[in-house]
Amino acid sequence: MTGVLAHGVGERSDLPIPLFYAYAGAFAALVVSFLALGLLWADPRFRGDRAGRPLPVRPPATPLRVLTLAALLYTVAWLLAGPAEGNAAPYLIYVLFWVGLVPASLLLGPVWRLLNPFRLLPDRPRAPLPPRLGYWPAAAGLLAFTWMELVAPEPAAPATLLAFLVLYGGVQLAGVLRYGHAWLERGDPFEVYSTLIGHLAPVGRRADGRIVLRNPFDGLDAIAPAPGLVATVCVLLGGTGYDGLSTVPAWIRVLQSGPGTALGTLGLLAAIVLVALLYSACLALAGLIGRTRGLRPRFAHSLVPVAAGYLVAHYFSLLAVEGQRAVILALGLEVRVNAEAVSPGVIATVQVAAIVAGHVAGVVAAHDRSVRLLPPARAVAGQLPLFALMLCYTIGGISLLLA
Template sequence: MSGILAHGIGSRHDLPIPAFYAFAGALAALVVSFLGLAVLWAESKFRGREAGLALPHALQRLADAPATRTALRALGLAGAAFTVFLAAFGPDDPERNAAATLVYVVFWVGLVPASLLFGPVWRLVNPLRAVHAALARLPGRRRDREPPAWLGHWPAAAGLLAFTWLELVAPEPAANASMLAFFGCYAAVHLTGSLVYGPRWFDRADAFEAYSALIGRLAPLGRRADGRIVLRNPFHGLDAVTPVPGLVALVCVMLASTAYDGFSDAPVWVDTLQSAAAGPTATGTLGLLAAVAGVALLYGACIGVAGLIGGSRRPGGGNLRAFAHSLVPIAVGYLVAHYFSLLVIEGQRAFILASDPLDTGLDLLGTASRTVDEAVVAPGTIATVQVVSIVAGHVLGVIAAHDRSVRLFAPAKAVAGQIPLFILMVCYTLGGLTLLLAA
């Protein structure tokens, strides 16, 4: 796999577009959207889980049929079992074993477009749910308890941070032993939690389910409060994000880990890691934590000022959680910008290597003799997707924040209260583009 370096997956360096045009276009889009919303958008328009055009009942029955759910769960379990088999018995070399590519490219990166298109897909294929369903049928099982409300998304935020540490900081993220150890511990923790609290544990505490669900809020497919599958404006889905404890931490980890991934390739940081007295792993860990803390502190400061200006001082961190949904499209924009070319180019490697799973000369899929085609997408297309995704993510964030502010703030103070939020978006945009263009 090209450029493993300190990453779990190959590192790609795409041709940047001229910095002036990228920054000018991004700032112009943010300013125009902010001013336009201030003038034309005086009342909240998004209705969360109450909105959407119901799909035909036949499609609803097909999607909810036990056979469909069983098939999806079996697919997820088979994919996980195949990956574990490769990691346990295949060569410990990501150039000859598909396990690392399946984990860090097909699963981790591919989860983003899959969730954007179809919603919280990981909930449907999560192999841990299949294992839990089997364990729950054992005799002597106690009745499930409700997960405590204070727990919220905190376990999911911790799990996501742990996985990004494995990918970006761990000494050998693509080693079979590293992946088996991480996912073995991960499975043990979440199966234990699910046996105590039931399958609802996965909704809040499973990092990948929570991650997929947040991204899936932007999908055109969703469910109304009455359970109907609907076509919807993605903003309605975004508005339905539940402001539970740990939500801000989860979104900040999403943002900061991608930012750190971009910064970790910068020569100054590579030199710092190599020369640090504490060693690259300890220094990288501190760098990742500092990125999360920086994103969270900037968000908290801007939301705090916005609440003071807008006259909304909701207790218990209410304002922080109330606006956290506006960071989701920004995080998704970063994810698409950072990993688009990786999925398209390095994703081919998974099928090539999986055709000969144990490196014994087999060619099960007829792809073992092929090589990765790096020209499958033009550099200009990659650069355009990167910049557009970052700018679009921030514009969507501005719209989501505006709609929530006119709902929570006094009408006379709603626009003024958004100024700190607008500054937050500008800071994130400048930071994201700087990391992108410097790569």
């Protein structure tokens, strides 16, 4: 039951991808980057929040949120009264909810906004949300969840999960009571996670509340820069990177050579800081070359597809195998988990394809933003640090799959 390694739950981790897949992925990323530099458009094309064709749909938000609340109470009941062996709650939380939010948001947009049970509370703000707060509360919440999943000594223990749920629920409740629903948009880590990934979906929610069908690149362009956005994306990227590191024998040796939790915490923070430093350094260089200030927050959106690619690569097999276990345990079915639901070849292909697709989408989004923000004569040169950044993330991501 206790999964010491990776993902909070799960019995197996993925095999290293074959070297050929790694070379093919890295080569594809490299070629696309340079082609993009030379061939892509010279005038900005993506229209962000103005784009999209309105869809005549109005999802039944209240019944859906009541349903999520019921599922949440059901999970808490498992945590409080469930058996120690074969408890469904950790699988429901780490697999169906946390991992499942990624494909759901990639397909349907900001789903957690629609399902969020805290939106059942009345929206009566007593104070306006301070703009300086931005995404910082969400970044902190995502860091806390990632720490629990990857570093905590007993990630799947009911006590750990209950403590997190109480803390999370308390913060959201206080936030909604003070700032109304505006808090959830910036302060609920899972709503921010789902909404950011949901910007890549063909179905989007515009700022005016309309559900639209749109080009995912327009959706990506609609992510508004705010304080803490870079930090949020770096937590997602660094956290997933650390997840990849956690099955590497050398790192396990380091963890077992001393106080494991403290060393794990340091490792997780170091991975996030490394991702953030790399981003800041490349953006500073792009600003110098392009002679433009304040670029740093305005390219954070281009890291969202990179992070989504990492998430898909790391969680695909977990969802395919442990997702079955979540359903079987939660519903008390008498069925076996098919542990070979996906073959190693399929897993490796999905992993490399997800990382390269994330890279390509990131490069295209960054290109469009550069031709908008940088003076035309310097737009091409100014993009070079951004390409270097994306290549670092992609090759880093692929090497973690090789380890």
